Amino acid sequence: MLRAELPRVRAAAIAWRTGLAALLAGLLGFGLIQGRTDIGELARPWAVTVGLLLAVALLAGLSGALCLMRASHGTYRTTRTAGLPTRAAADHQEALTSARYLRWGVRCTLLCVLFLAGAVATNWYGPAKETARVVVVTPQETLCGTVLRLGDGQARLLTEDGEVTLALPAGSVIRVADTCP
Secondary structure, eight states, X not given: OHHHHHHHHHHHHHHHHHHHHHHHHHHXXXXXXXXXXXXXXXXXXXXXXXXXXXXXXXXXXXXXXHHHHHHHHOOSSOOOSTTOOOHHHHHHHHHHHHHHHHHHHHHHHHHHHHHHHHHHHHHHHSOBOOOOEEEEEOSSOEEEEEEEEEETTEEEEXXXXXXXXXXXXXXXXXXXXXXXX
């Protein structure tokens, strides 16, 4: 039973590593399907939150990957020959260590998935960055909205009623406003 312990733990670690890698690949693929493509479109505190969630997800994913690799393949260090235990005792100790790294690898990888999902959800559903509004006063009318295009004697605004193209004759006034009156 002790002879099969280390290979069994290593096989389990490889299976977990493969399964968790597929889970992460699926989540990343799902996250790229739809939603905002740029966190710069989010309101500032929400964009910072997405950045922090992604940083924590990266650290958790890296930790999980390293733990799973250690559990799957053992250590990269050599063993001193002085005071070596028997092969069965050494294999048992390595199996215990690999099982511990496997548990930590699974936990860290699942934390990575959790933080990635939080970052994707925050990016998709967080509030958009406020855009500056302008009030355009011409001799004929006054309009307020977000500038889509400005030039060639015309202003194209996105108002509450939709897109409006407005001629800007001499004497027109354009001023920035926090909100539309």
